[in-house]
Amino acid sequence: MKRPKPGKVEPPSGFLRFLDNFMRNALPVLVTVVLAVAVITQDQGPSLALPVVLPAVFFWTIFRPAAMPPLAVFLLGVVLDLLVSPNFGALTVCLIITYAVVFRMRGSLIKQNFYVIALVYALVALGCFTLSWLMNSIGYFRLLSPRFIMYETLVSTGMYPILALAFTGMHRAMERFE
Amino acid sequence: MIRLSIPLRQALGRLSLPVLIAMAFGVMLLGKADALLVERMRTMVTDIVTPIWSVLQQPVSAVSDAVTEARTLWNMRAENQRLREENDHLRRWQDTALALEAENSLLRRQLAWVPEPAPSFFTARVVADGGGTYARAVLLATGARAPVRKGQIALDERGFVGRVTEVGSRSARVLLATDINSRIPVTFEGTRARAIMVGNNSARPRLQHWPEGQLPRDGDRVVTSSEASAFPAGLPVGIVRWPEGGVPEVELFARLDRLDVVRLFDFGLQGILPPEAVARPEPRQGRR
Structure with a gap:
């Protein structure tokens, strides 16, 4: 007797399938939240929460926008604001505006190679942290030292390749299960 | 599900x-409009996350302890030499201190001096960096029944750290002396002149508003002043430093970049508190 060829396992149907898809799509946001909470634990010098969250938002917006919807970015911003920002709302505004900009560029960015994307990231990060600096200066009614922009941009840009590598692995693994 | x-x-x-x-x-x-609501939400979220931070903090402190240990072993010889010299130096100071203590108690007996009661305090662990890039604050994990209240003063083993600004059921936020919103009344120990120490988010807060003609001197010890009854007088804060061509700064005794545990003192003072605290005065706990 001829054995049937092994094929793919039939995906579960109904609620389980919904749960499976939902969890897979929620994974990037969950990982970003865990990353942010873990980074806040270190208590030395300026907080790295935004410089770490920004690469995650940037990466997933380009490569898997379904897993980083605008509402998730908004909520992420609110949670970060509650945890670290003395100027409530500033991080939310920065994140959602950066998201909007990256989402617009998405079509042309997705075709580029890694180096071009990293370069664009550096520019986006510079814009985002300049905005954050501006919002905080307005919030405090005084001009804050602009060296924070440089610091955050450098740290965040330096972290982008490492995080992008990890996220690429995650992205591929997620694709395999789809 | 609605189909659109x-x-x-x-x-x-x-x-x-x-x-x-x-x-x-x-x-x-x-x-901006409802600071109280935001503060309540902040406290709620912090209370939820603090247990997670406490767990996360353990491996972090284990690693940093191991690194410190390794460095100590590496530097043992040089450290030993330095400690020997410091020990000789301190021995001389000890003699002076003992002599002064004897003289002090003799004078107190003659003056019928009433000693101040020792303030109550408890110790809490720092679990997270509670400030962003533009603020300096730390979050403490406090027990559910710890007697924390706003305005309490935080000190590490060396000196003044900051004040408690928000209190949750399991956590508390301490605004550090280096924060841009921090204003601490201080006294220079040498001249007894008063000034205000203003945080600017860098490691060294600046000095402002000293009396005319009494310029802070480099190396002068800075202690808290009881002005406005927000602080007790005489808590160690730091040392005056004059950077080249700049404004006088205070090099803090407390090591704010590596806070591990802090002591929260309740001096029972009801001086200037953040505005939202004034709107909602809290009774002092555990005291008459």
Whole structure:
């Protein structure tokens, strides 16, 4: 007797399938939240929460926008604001505006190679942290030292390749299960 | 689930981003308009996250302890030499201190001096960096029944750290002396002149408003002043430093970049507190 060829396992149907898809799509946001909470634990010098969250938002917006919807970015911003920002709302505004900009560029960015994307990231990060600096200066009614922009941009840009590598692995693994 | 027609769904999708951007600005305005609500939400979220931070903090401190240990072993010889010299130096100071203590107690006996009661304190662990890039604050994990209240003063083993500004059921936020919003009345120990120590988010807060003609001198010890009854007098703060061509700064005794545990003192003072605390005065706990 001829054995049937092994094929793919039939995906579960109904609620389980919904749960499976939902969890897979929620994974990037969950990982970003865990990353942010873990980074806040270190208590030395300026907080790295935004410089770490920004690469995650940037990466997933380009490569898997379904897993980083605008509402998730908004909520992420609110949670970060509650945890670290003395100027409530500033991080939310920065994140959602950066998201909007990256989402617009998405079509042309997705075709580029890694180096071009990293370069664009550096520019986006510079814009985002300049905005954050501006919002905080307005919030405090005084001009804050602009060296924070440089610091955050450098740290965040330096972290982008490492995080992008990890996220690429995650992205591929997620694709395999789809 | 409600099924929407495709054009409607596309229209909603296009609309969601502008709406969220507007909402983000709304959130910011809300933060400005109702500081109390935001503070309550902040405390709630912090209370939820603090147990997670406490767990996360353990491996972090284990690693940093191991690194410190390794460095100590590496530097043992040089450290030993340095300690020997310091020990000789301190021995001389000990003699002076003992002599002064004897003289002090003799004078107190003659003056019928009433000693001040020792303030109550408890120790709490720092679990997270509670400030962003533009603020300096730390979050403490406090027990559910710890007697924490706003305005309590935080000290590490060396000196003044900051004040408690927010209190949750399991956590508390301490605004550090280096924060841009921090204003501490201080006294120079040498001249007894008063000044205000103003945080600027860098490691060394600046000095302002000293009396005319009594310029702070480099190396002068800075202690807290009881002005406005927000602080008791005489808590060690730091040393005056004059950077080249700049304004006088205070090099803090406390090591704010590596706070591990802090002691929270209740001096029972009801001086200047953040505005929201004034609107909601809290009774002192555990005291008559």
